[in-house]
Amino acid sequence: METFYIEYTIENNYEKPVKKANFGLLILPAKNPFQTIKEQSMCCSDGKESFISPNIFGFDLITHYIDKPFTRFLFKLFATVEVKKLNPFQITTLSPLEEFAIITSVDYQIDNHLFLTSTSLTKMPWNHGIWFPVYRSEQSLFDYLLELNNFIYKLLSYSPQSTNVDTPIEEVLKIKKGVCQDFAHVFISVCRENKIPARYVSGYLIQGDAYIGASQLHAWVEVLIPELGWVGFDATNNLLVDNNYIKIAHGTDYRDCSPIVGVLETAGQQNSKHLVIVKNQQQQ
Amino acid sequence: MLSRVANNLYWMGRYIERAEHFARYSKVIYFSALDAPILKTYDRDFVQESMLYMAGIFDMESKTEKDVLFKIGLDAQNSNSIISNVSMARENAHGARSAISTELWEAINRYYHLVISYPVDTYLTTGFYEFTQMILDQTSIVRGKIYGTLLHEGEWAIILIGMYIERVVQVIRIINSKLNDVFKIEQAGHSVTEQSFEWTTLLKCVEAFDMNRKHYASIPDKNQVLEFLLLNQSCPRSISNSLSGIMRYEEKIRISEKRDSETIGFKIGKLQQKYQYLTIDDFKDNVYELLNYTQEKILEIGSEFEKKYLSY
Amino acid sequence: MESNGYRILDSYKPGNAHFDEVFIDSGKPKEHYQNTVDHFNKLTLSDYERINNEVKSSFFNQGITFAVYAEDKKPDERIFPFDLFPRIIPKDEWQELENGVLQRNRAINLFLNDIYHKKLILKDKVVPADLIFSSKNYLKEMVDFTPPGGIYTHVSGTDLIKHTDGKYYILEDNLRCPSGVSYVLSNRLALKKSLFDLFNKLKAKAVYQYPEQLLEILKTVKPKNVDVPTVVVVTPGMYNSAYFEHSFLAQKMGVPLVEGRDLFVEKNFVYMKTIYGPQKVDVIYRRVDDEFLDPMHFRKDSMLGVPGLMNAYRAGNVTLANAPGTGVADDKAVYNYVPDIIKYYLNEEPILNNVKTYHCDREDDLKYVLENIDKLVVKPVDESGGYGITIGSTLTSEEIDAVKVKIKADTRKYIAQPIMSLSVHATYIEDNKEFEPRHIDLRTFSLLGKNSEYVLKGGLTRVALKRGNLIVNSSQGGGSKDTWVLD
Incomplete structure (x- = not known):
């Protein structure tokens, strides 16, 4: 069993104000028999709580609907995940x-x-x-x-x-x-x-x-x-x-599986920064 | 009611009203000038200037009579022409098609088809009177359908708010335009009697001549006409009456609001109250000032109304 | 007038080469048309023209128009041409049609449920799996998802023709957003005004219930935990060629007509923006194609859709009618399997016939098609509205060669069918001022809800106004007739 600390940051800056936007973020560690989420927290620049619901393959999708003008979208995720050790070399009995x-x-x-x-x-x-x-x-x-x-x-x-x-x-x-x-x-x-x-x-x-x-x-x-x-x-x-x-x-x-999908009403350009930190807990 | 549909209804009301004022003004100015007492100053150029001023066109190069008539009537490239206003009214009605009655839609659609199929040649030669009169008649039909075939609820109220806001805007323009004409005549040194012709024309421009006669039973002069068109609560196109209309219909759709001087209800109410307790003596020396103030306020109310109810 | 012996249908020459709906060869009307022919024969030509013009201007004033789009041109607003002479279907003939259409819809609905869940029909090799999975209308978003009530095709339009043998054949199924029903209702209204005498003699079944029935059907598939659902119609907007129909249906159902931009999704619920703030929406009768529904899922450039709609749908918080992904079943390549689909799920013989169809992606069929193009109609599998259809008998040999090249380049895209001979019906031709035989077809409209189904009695009879023309679509110069099912 190993424990990992994950930090994910996305920051989008827009040249012109965005009138309204829908964001879908697919960045939460999946829940399955091999990995368990011990802690998880997130925050978004819209100040609202994230809404989480399954996407079409059943994975947790975070969505934010923003209807007030903004020029910056910032989202941060912190998570601690426990991963089981497994032997990738498995053998089948089939010929x-x-x-x-x-x-x-x-x-x-x-x-x-x-x-x-x-x-x-x-x-x-x-x-x-x-x-x-x-x-x-x-x-x-x-x-x-x-x-x-x-x-x-x-x-x-x-x-x-x-x-x-x-x-x-x-x-x-x-x-x-x-x-x-x-x-x-x-x-x-x-x-x-x-x-x-x-x-x-x-x-x-x-x-x-x-x-x-x-x-x-x-x-x-x-x-x-x-x-x-x-x-x-x-x-x-x-x-x-x-x-x-x-x-x-x-x-x-x-x-x-794209980590972020956004549909926005805006005229100008955007620039986007992502930052990923994944550490073994002992390394901290 | 969808905000977008409300937006369509509001603008439908404004365009219907606007087309009517343009047509009526052009008709009255054009035909009354034909036998005006002050022929010298009141020449064709003068009439054309006045019509263009009303239509908000200041940059025309060629100004033959036909050019001017075409520009204000059937020029689809000119967004202020009668045909453009009727097209926009119909376009907005189309966008709100399922929110209005079949009868109203058909009336507007028929109106639109009559306008777009009106032959340009006829219009420019013998049809100018018939065309402008047709606009007035069709507007009456449409107005009748608005009153007679819609529930007197939200949709209806929003159309009327649009119409009344536009009415205030246009009546102020008409008065301004006429004051402007009279100013020129005064400068040329003409008598008060000769000026009374201008006040009669102004009343006709808002279809208020007969009403004015009935009310005052005397030959119209400046102060009397201004009192009537600004302050008379019973005159259907007076500013005071129109402001009451806006207030009445805004109350129909208003949801409970805090007592706050920034709300639309408050602003309309204050403006309307101001007109209720005004006398001609208060402003007869400063007419322009009052008209400008009112114009500014009404545009502010309009844009706040749009922001509150119509944005989507 | 009658007194001088002139009768407006006397000059009519029955279309001998085709099945004539109205007259038998000798020029005598069929029994169920006798009253109608008598009625028309009492009118003078000028009476007839006057009535005809009244109807035309009434359609124009109502805005019953459609827009024709051509490249580099402004859309052209036209009236949907309408012919006063009604098409009449006897009671028994209709009953069989209605049974056949309902049977087909039930089977197609079961088929859709199966191919999005267990896929038994594919595993049993009744329908080739590749044909389904390679279709761009098969949506992964619908896999293992069950729409409310298990209903996929709430509204279907079934196109039928009558061949020279006097039998009905299914031409195609329309399971996405079939349009035309507003014309049926408007046509009936117009005919009632202009031919009221005739209605006293013949009892035609009413059609006005359709919007009420549609609303009832939509309510049967409301999401869970909703008592009284808010139903809306979603339109691409007033520039869409079927906008008249969208606003017509919304108005007759008494529900809001909304555009994508009037809606938004928050926390998997759909809201519309009203003057008093957001209002939740529960059932959406959408007249927007799948690929434009939700820019988060499908076309990102879609301005017509609602971001997040598919997630709200899959969460069960809103119902879409028709369900996304139904287009996989009205693909013209799947059409050929519908009789097998009916047998497979219902264990019944199909009541209505299919037209023999050749699939160009099958070697034998392709060979036959290439050798016999002059006897065939070639159609792309994924187009509607009559676009892309080639009728072999009208082509020059160079044109035939060009079609061959097109087919060979993308065999999956084309099917071919024998040139079916559409029946003809007496139709007034304005240019010639007389009645002439013209080809017609029939589109029926049927509704499927949770434990309820409904077929509009009659449907839209489309008529090809150009002499000899077989394509009846309005975008290709077709008109329509009122269709009477006798009581």
Whole structure:
């Protein structure tokens, strides 16, 4: 069991006053058997209490409706989360062939269709010219995914600001650079091409251990493995997800997990700052 | 009632009223000038200037009579023309379509179609009287539908508040415009009798000539006319009467308010009270001052009313 | 006048090549039209024109107009053309239609519930799963969510035609925001004024109850914990081509007509901005498309929607009618499976026929379509309003080649159907000053609520005014007729 302290700050400044706005923030650590929220508090520049309700995948979404003019939006979250130690290397009793049969069965494909249908952000271009590993019945799914994780890690180089949240895979594969979202989207896309259910995950990653992508919110992938359930892969770091990862939410792609969505009435520009601090409690 | 719909109704009322005043003023000025006693000063240019002044147009280059008539009547590019005002009235009614009666909507829609399909050629040659009279008749029909086919509740009150606010604004403009004309005539050294023609015209501009006759039974002069148009509670287009209207209809929609001098109710009430206890002697030497003060106050009340009830 | 022997329907030549609704070949009217034909024959041409003009100006004054949008042009305001000669449907014929339409709606509603929950029909391979999941109208926001009362399609419009064989065929289902019902009610009002004599001889079923029925249906699906729901109609605004209908329905139901900007969501409840502050809204009959409903979820640039609406909906605090995501079932590619859908859920034979449909994404069908375009109508699966439809028999060989290229570029997008021969109906043609046969179809309007259903008796008969034209949509030069179901 490890305990993490999380601080998340978002600050948006607007050139012209915003008449009214709706904000949705998806930044609260998820509640699941592996992580328990010990403490949680937040504050918002509108002075009102945050309203929390489930989003479409059941994760806690914070919403604020502001109908008085403002030029600055500031939101802060403080949380302490307890994460269970887990061994990411789990073993299934199924043979590769049995596994393959389950995955390719009609019912399995239909039940998991949301994470099998390509989205605009996970659409694989037809002419990328890259020989991604192909999932076959001779190999266990877990081994295949390790191979894929490694492959994508080597294929793309991590490069902040090289892409934005709307960059399609086509572009990422052309420049062979990206940030954690892009690693995740490419991973998901290859899985879905191989008819393996895969979902996008956003979350926090422990800082100070030389992980890539820890200074911001991180992104990784969960893949459904028969018998084992959803298992996390982080292609950005070529790692399996373990107790250094704190999940916020999952969805079909980045758009289901964007940390902040705002719909505002304003004419001018905005600038946006995010600050993420994740510390092991002992480090404090 | 939705704030947006209330906004539509308020502006519908204002545009209907505005179109009517423009049409009536133009008609009266144009036709009374044809046989005016002071022909020399009262030439066509003078008439056109007056019409343009009323329509708030100060930057016209070519000023042939046809240009002026077109500009104030059927020029859709001019946002102050009669056709633009009627279009805006209809547009606002359309936006509030489900909040008003079918009868009222059809009356406004028919009015709009009559105006936009009125042939420009006819208007500029033989139809100017018919056209302006049509505006007045259609306005009467619309006003009749407002009174006769809406519940005398919120929607109705908001339309009337719009109409009465606009009425105060326009009547002040008309009086100002006429005072302006008389000033020019006075300077040219004409007699009081000759001036009385101008006061008659002013009364006609607000359809108050017959009423004035009935009330005073004498030839109109300046003070008498100003007393009538500003202070007479029974004259339907007097400022005093219009202010009472605004107060009456605002009370219809008002929800309980604190006793606070900043509220709209308070401001309207104070202005109305001021007019109740004013005599002609109080302002006959400072008419412009009173008119300007009233204009300023009424615009302030209008914009606060919009802020309180109509913003969305 | 009658005395000099002239009768305005004498010059009518029945459309022999098609099913003529009014006359049999010899020129004698069918029994259920006899009274009406007699009535018209008593009028002189000038009587008829006078009545016709009165109706036209009454529609114009009422603002029963629609706007036609073309690029680079101001929208053009036109009256929806209306023909005085009513379409008459005998009682028994209607009963079968009504049963068929209701059967179809029940099945489609069960289908929607299934594909958003257990997906049994897909697992049983009755409908291909890919067809559903690849549809842009299948919304993940609706997966595992049950709308209040389990109702998805509160309002449906079903388009039908009568073929040369005298049978009705379903042309398409409209499950999003079918429009046209306001015309039905306005047409009836106009006809009652101008042909009141005829109503004394024929008993036509009333249509005026529709707005009341709609309001009742909407109330049956109110959110939990609401006693008397506040119902509103949401319109994209007065520049929408169906604004007349939106305001008509709101006014007849006695509920506010609101736009997205009149509403806001706070803590998952929806409020409208009134002059006295926010007022909670419980049921929304929305005439705004799914993708514009909520910029937090769908199109971010939508100015018509309400941010946060989908969350409020999913929290069960507001009902949307129709439910989002119903468009997946009126996709023209799904249409072909509706008879199977009916059998699957209801274990009944479909009462109404489907038109044979070829799916271009199937190899055999594609081959047939490419070889037989001249005998087919090609339609994009995801357009409505008659846009994008190509009728093969009217094309030159170059045009056919162009269509082939278009189909091959996106096979999922196109379906093709045999050119159905729409029945014809005597219709007054103003330019020729006489009655001529013109093609017609029928859109029925049906309502589905919690434990209640309703079909408007009759519906909207649309008529293609151009000679030989098969497309009846108003945006393509179509008009309408009052439709009488006999009592």
